[in-house]
Amino acid sequence: MKKIGILYGQENTFPQAFVDRVNSKKVKGVKAELMKLGEARQNIPNDYAVIIDRISQDVPFYRAYLKNAAITGTAVINNPFWWSADEKFFNNALAEQVGVPVPKTALLPSKNHPDDTNENSFRNLELLKWDEIYKYLGGFPFFMKPHAGGGWKSVYKVENEAELFKAYDETDQLVMMLQECVDFDSYWRCYCIGQKYVKIMPYEPRNPHHLRYQADFKVPAKLLKTIEKYVLKLNKALGYDFNTVEFAVRDGIPLAIDFCNPAPDAEATSVGPENFEWVVEHAALYAIERAQAQKTGKTNLSWGSFVQGSVKNKYTPKK
DSSP states (O other): EEEEEEOOOSSSSSHHHHHHHHHHHTTTTTTEEEEEOOOOOOTTOOOOOOOEESSSTTTTHHHHHHHHHHTTEOOOOOEEHHHHHHOOHHHHHHHHHHTOOOOOOOEEEOOOOOOOOOOGEEEEEEEOHHHHHHHTSSSEEEEEEEOOTTTTTOOESSSSHHHHHHHHHHTTTTEEEEEEOOOOOOEEEEEEEEETEEEEOOTTTTTTTGGTTTTOOOOOHHHHHHHHHHHHHHHHHTTEEEEEEEEETTTTTTEEEEEEOSSOOHHHEEEEEEEHHHHHHHHHHHHHHHHHHOHHHHHHOOTTTTTTTSSTTSOOOOO
């Protein structure tokens, strides 16, 4: 029997709906359940062919458990090694490498020294040339956000230099990005499952959280096709199996704003009935596919084309 487990935290609707949907399909040799785990014993497999991870980004013990599960043969969705390594600034650079537009972004050192460092640790660091940064980004306003993490934590919109430095002073040891502010015509949030199933949803990030999916943007079908193409490009390059990608459309060009979400919102109360039904169904279909393909004693992880070396780097010198 190939078991599919879902590891989750504060979600109330998606985990049980996912388990029920997998089991309702009555696929021979496959069943799903809400996962239970105890201590992890090194290099010893568990009894799950597939684990859907919805919480380890917040629980270090779960992250370590999943890495051990992955190297002993479990197909973990999403790959716990990649999610441990990626961050937003790198992902923006990778997006440009594969031809997906993103906002102009600059990386800033942490305002305060990390623990166990002092001024000698930064002898290679020059003073920031703020005027050049402003010019590169196109002028105020800007968004300032952490280079890693999510959930809209420590995100600031700054209208002038005084607001910028006040916000920067509050960021303590966080490494921050300063990003151009995109005045968008429409905004879209897209589920991508299995690097092949895509659901494009109109989204209004300026609304209260429970109303953000209540948006209705009129756009050409060609634009939605471009967005779908970009979603697939990003997820294939990054290696995400269960992700959301957000796009802000400015002057007809979709700019990828946020596209590394290893446990994207799938609660019925926030995404709405139609989107909830789509994500439950396609998560179930993909988990069953992975369970049927899982091979005991072998690595069953997905890796992005970047890691596999198939993304061509235009800066690589000729041999």
